Amino acid sequence: MCQFCHQHGEGEKWYLKAENYAEHLLSDIKRSKYIQHFFRDPQRLKDRIDLLDTLNRMPGFVQAVIKPAILGRMKKTHHGQVLPIEDVKEIFSFVNSVVRLPCICRQASLGTEERFCYGLSMVPAEESKLKVIVEAVGADYLTGPAVEGLETVSKEEALEQFMELEKKSLFHSVWTFMTPFIGGICNCDHDCMAMKATVKKSLPVMYRAEYVAEVEAELCNGCRNCIRACQFGAISFSLAREKVSIDPLLCYGCGVCRVHCTKNAIALTERKMIPAAAGIW
Numbered sequence: 001m002c003q004f005c006h007q008h009g010e011g012e013k014w015y016l017k018a019e020n021y022a023e024h025l026l027s028d029i030k031r032s033k034y035i036q037h038f039f040r041d042p043q044r045l046k047d048r049i050d051l052l053d054t055l056n057r058m059p060g061f062v063q064a065v066i067k068p069a070i071l072g073r074m075k076k077t078h079h080g081q082v083l084p085i086e087d088v089k090e091i092f093s094f095v096n097s098v099v100r101l102p103c104i105c106r107q108a109s110l111g112t113e114e115r116f117c118y119g120l121s122m123v124p125a126e127e128s129k130l131k132v133i134v135e136a137v138g139a140d141y142l143t144g145p146a147v148e149g150l151e152t153v154s155k156e157e158a159l160e161q162f163m164e165l166e167k168k169s170l171f172h173s174v175w176t177f178m179t180p181f182i183g184g185i186c187n188c189d190h191d192c193m194a195m196k197a198t199v200k201k202s203l204p205v206m207y208r209a210e211y212v213a214e215v216e217a218e219l220c221n222g223c224r225n226c227i228r229a230c231q232f233g234a235i236s237f238s239l240a241r242e243k244v245s246i247d248p249l250l251c252y253g254c255g256v257c258r259v260h261c262t263k264n265a266i267a268l269t270e271r272k273m274i275p276a277a278a279g280i281w
């Protein structure tokens with residue numbers, strides 16, 4: 001269990017605790033202002049990522065002071081965790097509405113409208129304060145050129161879309177908006193700011209999943225489809241064995257590689273059961 005599970009999940013997976021999605025948490029003015037500020041300006045996110053390059057060029061002792069301070073703040077405001085589709089389904093079993101919205105990261109990094117983010121609510125979408133708060137931002141990219149801003153989708157539709165996105169090698173991550181309130185689930189790849197910060201800039205603003213993937217060697221035919229699908233570079237191919245293996249130290253436990261394996265050779269195991277990966281977040 002990650003630190004958040006102990007702090008915000010009473011020792012269970014924190015993102016499976018319904019209270020962390022509660023609408024009444026949005027009555028906090030500070031939180032609703034934070035959410036509006038977050039969605040208002042995509043360029044601000046990009047600037048922050050660029051600042052990390054500057055930070056990474058500073059002497060090690062400076063980084064050793066500043067990075068924990070940034071991470072501590074992120075844990076209190078906007079922190080995420082990778083999760084596999086099984087856990088997305090569990091979340092969908094207790095939330096009551098889902099709205100799809102354009103991704104602020106893709107807007108910032110590519111300038112394109114990609115509808116990869118999903119806001120969750122414990123009440124029907126038409127009563128959701130989260131939807132009202134985000135719509136009130138009035139940012140152009142949230143209205144979109146082609147489709148109405150925040151689309152209400154059924155949970156079944158959302159799940160189908162998530163599974164389609166896995167086929168494109170996108171993984172799921174769940175996010176707080178002033179912790180412990182959870183506002184939604186994103187579908188991420190290298191265009192995401194969280195991915196850039198965590199993997200490329202050594203600032204882990206998103207925890208790894210509670211799982212690690214393992215390959216059953218007898219089933220693997222060495223096709224390497226999984227290597228192409230893994231966003232984290234966790235899978236390698238052995239020329240001698242003509243099979244792949246997954247490095248538990250690099251695996252984020254997203255489960256996306258499974259979708260690309262026609263031999264059903266990959267399965268997820270609880271992280272705590274894998275000694276090499278237990279406690280690595």
Ligand code: SF4
Nearest residue numbers: 230251252254255257
């Ligand atoms: S190896 Fe790990 S990180 Fe890579 S796709 Fe599979 S589960 Fe995700």
Ligand code: SF4
Nearest residue numbers: 220221223224226261
């Ligand atoms: S996709 Fe499956 S069969 Fe192909 S290399 Fe990966 S684990 Fe082996």
